[in-house]
Amino acid sequence: MKNFTFYSPTFFVFGKKTENEAGHYIKKYGGSKVLIHYGGGSVVRSGLIDRIKASLDKEGIKYTELGGVQPNPRSGLVYKGIELCRKENVDFILAVGGGSVIDSAKAIAAGVPYDGDFWDFFEGKRIEKTLKVGTVLTIAAAGSEGSDSMVITREEGMLKRGAGGDIIRPVFSILNPELTQTLPAYQTACGAVDIMAHILERYFTNTREVEITDRMCEAVLLTIIKEVPRVIEDPDNYEARANIMWAGMVAHNNLLGVGREQDWASHGIEHELSALYDVAHGAGLAVIFPAWMTYVYNHDINRFVQFAVRVWGCQMNFANPEETAKEGIKRFKQFLTSIGMPVNFKELGAREEDIPLLVEKMGLGENYTRGSFVRLKSSDVEKIYRLAL
């Protein structure tokens, strides 16, 4: 196990009707003028925004609002939010939505007290100060409600970049599984794949002797594997939704990744797919991850055997462990198909002839690599795309 630090100071409020406590927690954390930040109209139409406003009114908290966050949130709206917060003397940002909304809120929060261009943070500048951020989560997927990171896309050149630091972790996050019950099956499944991918990027590691985090990774994967088919079958299943929602937080606040080298190549390879075809991140990951596994499993057969046996319940083939490793990847792919996810270019709507462009856009050139489990060069990435055809 490697040396590490771990810090997750977010106050989590979980369960039915908890969105009505938003005002209480904003007051507790010293917010007096709030920006309510959200995406499309569904949170307005469902009455969620009204319930939240009522909870703020009850505490005498003033607010303004800014909707319109898109999936893959854009810098344009972040600039607009920063300007609005300054003009209205906002001191607290409440994100109501999924990962895109929360990431946009984090970026605005970091930008308001900063004299320069907030994009500096996405080019490596350290965030020293931010407004406080709280969240009311509506989708189990990105884990931004508990994470120290954010991803914003700059319109100029469609540059998708990440930034972070413990300082941008939300001060509180409200997770009410009821709010996810209206999500269509496809979006639910995309979220589930995102959650699984956050775990798998940590699970496939070269760090030895990490039984505690191995077992915890497996625990959360097993939960997803049990619960997701239940909500695909019955979207109103509160209990299954609840297990998935908490799993999404645990998968990405880094509790599962402490003390181990992490990979993150598949996320990079997928980003080019969702950028080019505007497909959901989770759907892209469902296509890329099995292909990545097929390409790299030989690097550490034992680890893939562990994945197959412990996560997928495969019978160990003692005479030929490689067969067991391959069986685990096959079962993973079957699971993805069973929850309605694409598992190849064709199902995703991606084109073989775009592969050179996808590889080029990753920008690894001749000397750079991506990933740490296996360090991938451009030629490796190309082979992985081809395995996903």
Added chain:
Amino acid sequence: MKNFTFYSPTFFVFGKKTENEAGHYIKKYGGSKVLIHYGGGSVVRSGLIDRIKASLDKEGIKYTELGGVQPNPRSGLVYKGIELCRKENVDFILAVGGGSVIDSAKAIAAGVPYDGDFWDFFEGKRIEKTLKVGTVLTIAAAGSEGSDSMVITREEGMLKRGAGGDIIRPVFSILNPELTQTLPAYQTACGAVDIMAHILERYFTNTREVEITDRMCEAVLLTIIKEVPRVIEDPDNYEARANIMWAGMVAHNNLLGVGREQDWASHGIEHELSALYDVAHGAGLAVIFPAWMTYVYNHDINRFVQFAVRVWGCQMNFANPEETAKEGIKRFKQFLTSIGMPVNFKELGAREEDIPLLVEKMGLGENYTRGSFVRLKSSDVEKIYRLAL
């Protein structure tokens, strides 16, 4: 799953040589005059206290010190610590040791800014303000390094009581597994049982649909079951020590207990054993827990079957699940024996003729019960003690 809140704001610093960062973190959290609080002389003799002092000197932090914390920490030393802190204008307490030292430090920290008797907190008064507490952990067991609770024994009447609240969670905790390598096998095993017991008190629940926390409980139990025999065999095994040390934190910061009813009867039943015979808490738990399981398994055979199959790898007896449930308890007991723990009164040095006294001291009377998985009356507790003979 039940509604819940979860808050674990402690900054964890984990790994080799990390005790040398104590000064850095105290400065970061605003400490300028520190009480270094510890137990016996071993942390002095080993040079640990000197290394910590050097790290404080390096940051220009002043300190005073107070050793002498006993297992089952006493109120007398807490009063002494409060007085010393006030006299020396201490603003930060650094606990160097295991759960007893950390609990004593938490009690001093709560007592210093309080006008009344600190014991009020152990009689239900809410803690409104405390000095900040940091820890350098030397034993994997109690989980106090990440928990919101403390247990202190008042000499008058030997009254052992708990108190807590999120406010007393340490601001930082330094966990260096190297510091646990000198622990004798018996103490290591006692610590491991304490860790397992913290999980089992949460695992046996009447709350349905808690797959995520069920799986995480099982993950940490499986880690202990793998790693503890390795350190009993080879006390210098850093990697196994590291996995156990982090497991001890995870087991008791309540991540594994969110959204579920918890039991805690076995802890209560054990407390009377350690109070009467001055035996280690972990050793007492090794005697009580299998007896409690044997007494209550009929209440929910399925849950005990799950424990047997998932944690102990028992083959499911589909024709007779009760046999599988019993097999799980048997394996647990065999494991405890294998790591050198007592599993009955005789091995612990407890006496059958004291059972009426033990039951009486629990003070349940005629109308009170303990536990929530099964609500135990005095007559049930007596039967559990008899099952442990």
